[in-house]
Amino acid sequence: MRTKIRELRKARKLSQEELADAVGTTRQTITSIEVGKYTASLVLAYKIAKFFDLTIEEVFDFSELEN
């Protein structure tokens, strides 16, 4: 699944480690989500979206599911 995490993170000048710490996960998990190798659970997706003050749909791209 495609996400906007990398762009949002870079816009806020945050490292993967800092984001991982803020949402209670590991840096490796953030990397995997960013490159689309791993799809975050609903809870983690919510935490990430909340961290950026956005909705889940604004961070994660669900267009693949709609087609």
Place this chain on the structure above:
Amino acid sequence: MDYRKKLQKRLYFAIGYCILGLAMLGTSYFNGFTNNFLFPFGVAMMVCGMIRVAKHFKITRNQETMHKMELAEKDERYLMIAQKARSWAFSLYIMIAGVSVITMNLLGHSEAALPYAWSVCALVAIYWVSWMILKKKY
């Protein structure tokens, strides 16, 4: 459960391993090292216990290390990987044991194949029971 309490519980288990290993070594010593089971298992348990105790102190001494370990243990991706690895191990064992049973039977070693065949049957039965329990739970 609080992570510190979890670590404390693990430390008690590690000390238990050490004590059990020491008891096995002691028994082996007083029997003149005649038992082939007690000495190697005693050493293994002692070493395992000591490594776990050392690991406990390494983790708890540094707050940052402890936090990292906690994150890694609770990380959903790591949990998913562990679950997948268990699932693969189960599937591979069933396949390897199944092929071994057939091969051994074809080669005329049906007696030797029996424990493997039973282990496959037991695993499938445990899987089925677990599936039924989990289906009701979720």
